[in-house]
Amino acid sequence: MTGIIFDVRRFSLHDGPGIRTTVFLKGCPLRCVWCHNPESISPNIQLLYKTELCLACDSCVKMDCPAEARKAVGEVVSDEAVMARVLRDRFTFDESGGGVTFSGGEPLMQFDFLKSLLVYCKEERLHVAVDTTGYAPWHHLQEVAALTDLFLYDLKLIDEREHLQFTGVSNVGILENLKKLCDTGKSIELRMPIIPGITDTRANIEGTIRFLLQLRNPPPIWLLPHHQVAMAKYERFGLKCKLPPTADPTEERMAELLACFKASGLKAMI
Numbered sequence: 001m002t003g004i005i006f007d008v009r010r011f012s013l014h015d016g017p018g019i020r021t022t023v024f025l026k027g028c029p030l031r032c033v034w035c036h037n038p039e040s041i042s043p044n045i046q047l048l049y050k051t052e053l054c055l056a057c058d059s060c061v062k063m064d065c066p067a068e069a070r071k072a073v074g075e076v077v078s079d080e081a082v083m084a085r086v087l088r089d090r091f092t093f094d095e096s097g098g099g100v101t102f103s104g105g106e107p108l109m110q111f112d113f114l115k116s117l118l119v120y121c122k123e124e125r126l127h128v129a130v131d132t133t134g135y136a137p138w139h140h141l142q143e144v145a146a147l148t149d150l151f152l153y154d155l156k157l158i159d160e161r162e163h164l165q166f167t168g169v170s171n172v173g174i175l176e177n178l179k180k181l182c183d184t185g186k187s188i189e190l191r192m193p194i195i196p197g198i199t200d201t202r203a204n205i206e207g208t209i210r211f212l213l214q215l216r217n218p219p220p221i222w223l224l225p226h227h228q229v230a231m232a233k234y235e236r237f238g239l240k241c242k243l244p245p246t247a248d249p250t251e252e253r254m255a256e257l258l259a260c261f262k263a264s265g266l267k268a269m270i
């Protein structure tokens, strides 16, 4: 079986326990205005342009771009080829307690391809994490859960209207799926992007805490500070960015938010 990926990152330290290889599947049903991986959103292979490198010489009409201003994002790969790349680091996984993480985009958008990769990983006894928005049919998540050791689950905005405004989709299914997933007892780590003025508002933080406290087993939550520097990708690739330039949250602000989660009894980290 084949799918489309846009990156394979080895020796990753932030996508689950130990040292990991993260495979990025292309395509995402969300349109978060702060997305740090805008090249992940389209499910298709794209030709993107680094506008500052383009010489407007038209050479690329006939041959490859001499300035390497044009870049194809995404490649069609077989599940076997992905696994061959992953298994190169099996020794590192075993030594560090790591494994493989499937991320995106939204990896569940390529459900059959993801499932096939997960079956391979199970056969190889690899530790598997799936990094998801939770925006998927429940029965897909359930099938994936049976083959996954850890979910890295995004939680962005608790108010449905705001979620719709800033990500382009409703959060009703996402929150329902999270409740159901918690009930299964699966290992979950939540991830909340801290975007000043959007996700760090008092209403959103308090609402998120209230929601988490209702869960049977509230998972730990990682607060991920926004990095404006990551938004430079939009200009480089000639993509339109909807987030106005935003200052990164200060260390003090991150500490305040962390304290709010901890004060409510939740396990939280930055």
Ligand code: SF4
Pocket (backbone or CB within 6 Å): 028, 029, 030, 031, 032, 034, 035, 036, 037, 038, 040, 041, 104, 105, 106, 133
């Ligand atoms: S869910 Fe992630 S990949 Fe998808 S648009 Fe939002 S930030 Fe980007």
